[in-house]
Amino acid sequence: MNIPTLASCIAAGKSPSILFWVGCAGSFDQRAQRISKAFAHILQQVGIDFAILGKEECCTGDPARRAGNEFLFQMMAYQNIQTLNGYGVKKIVTTCPHCFNTLKNEYPELGGHYEVIHHTTLLQQLIDEGKIRLKEEGPFKGKRIVYHDSCYLGRANGIYEAPRVVLEMLDAELVEMKRCRSNGLCCGAGGAQMFKEEEKGTQRINKARTEEALETAASIVAAACPFCNTMLTDGIKGAEKEELVTVLDIAEIVEKGMITD
């Protein structure tokens, strides 16, 4: 796979139409790297002219800010906004709802104004426009899929439908957990919890959420966030159901289900 950095594009006199913000999980976490690859592959298949920041991308500061370290957040934001504004970036797509929320809602008042969209929204648009075509007899036909709402996509930004619309295109049986959409239960990773042990309690949050997902008897849990993905994958391993249930990102599902050249 060959993905250009924005620096190399600018040097070659090209200005890509959209920047793919990969995020720290998408860059470094082995599981999330597969999501980044799947999404980049889709963009290439569709012929979208995109680039990444590569080494110039830094953490948006989301976990630092939510853990209470505003200084560190402001430092990261400053650096990222300098980079993005320096390249005149107009449009950003990201596979991480936390990056999405920070870039879209928190950078504008710090001087970073961009059109930011989450990859599930972009995928829905591409399907609607007929640019992504899904296989008639795709690998998900007739399979039971349950979608887990990411807090930072759902409640935080009101995006409930785009991921579901994408999944509905697959001829799969889309089911819901008891708590879904604005009632959705968190996976346990938000607010920087991903990076520390939970406080003392009676159950782990990801276990509670995994139980709800398993109750639906779906064979695929669809996620739209790399952190939800990790939490639910761990939960399913903990329940020893990894043979029966797989957690997949919407991008991975689309990549597998789409007609490629």
Add this chain to the structure above:
Amino acid sequence: MSPIQILEPLIFIALTIIAIGFVFKRGKIISKTIRLGRDEELKGPKSARWKNVFLLALGQQKMFRKPGVAILHLIVYAGFIIINIEIIEIILDGILGQHRLFAPLLGTVYPVLINSFEALALLVLLACIVFLIRRNLKSITRLQSADLNGWPRKDATIILGAEIILMSLFLIMNACDTLLQERGHLSYSEHPTGNFWISSLLHPLLSNWSTHSLVIAERASWWLHILGIYAFLNYLPYSKHLHIILAFPNAYYARLEPSGKMENMPAIQQEVIYAMQPELAPTDSNTSPPRFGARDVMDLSWKNLLDAYSCTECGRCSSACPANQTGKMLSPRKIMMDTRDRLEEVGQSIAKHGTWHDDSRALLHDYISVEEINACTTCNACVQECPVSINPLDIILQLRRNLVMEESNTPAEWATLFGNVENNFAPWKFNPEEREKWIESTK
């Protein structure tokens, strides 16, 4: 005119003035206490704010996330407000020493009105009984929670009890009145209204009573009813029941931005800009450093404090909270109750001394523990659930900011996280030079 006929209105007027006076005094203290909070900029259009007032406060939209309870709640709420129209007549009767002042003015409409009030009164009464039973059912965990131990649970029982008593007095009063009309007793028969649907059901219980006893019962219910309302009015601003008023301003002032957005800290933003671009830094920097986040209620914004007074402790937030539901100490409802308790403590101290005397206590640590604050996943479920537009998350995050930036009090793993973000530009300790390595990885 007998002396009692002259004295009665005078006593009534005096009591009315005292009752309303005390409510206003308490209201002023609350309003002053809320304004102890720091300023918060209101963003977004007024039209959206009014929409929230109509949908969330007046229309109780979020209550209908649990439709069964929502209908019962709507009955009590609508019933209570509509029946209060009758209070206008009762107060005017009291002041003017009249009886059923509106009956001759409204003619045939009058019995229709009173009949509807009675029907509502019965519905309110029944709904309150159901609520009392529900409160004591083991199956509704949010109402059994330890958050409510002590005064809060008593408060709820007092409110429901008061509503049941007031509604009963209203019905007894009408029952005695209409019986006295039938017997053609003095002023009661001057403006005959005919029997009312609900209260006439009490007639068999009262028909053996002497006319004298009925007059006493009617007068007693009339007085107890209106004095009960005055007492309730004065109890309201000390109770969780204050939500019936504050739900409206709280809906109006609710943040309109996406709930994922955290409030910016311009002082720190400036600091960072000056550190990165020293040429921009002012040379005469003798400004006092700002407080980082919130340590006590005065550090919170006035909207946070209005939130605290608007909370009716229903616990919908906590029953949606992933941390609370998995047995962690955090309870968003308790965050709001603690904020109000501390605020009351501060407000009363100021009302007593005129100014604030540091009592070496604070919201952080003395009321809310580090363990509670650190358990939050910032998932916004509590914010989403609150029927009266309260944001517990905002308070939690301000307390976290204080913990980290003023106390350096953070879990070891978060300290590592900060170090990684600062040095490796990612929350994990990976080589930043390898950020695009995923492109080549074949896994």
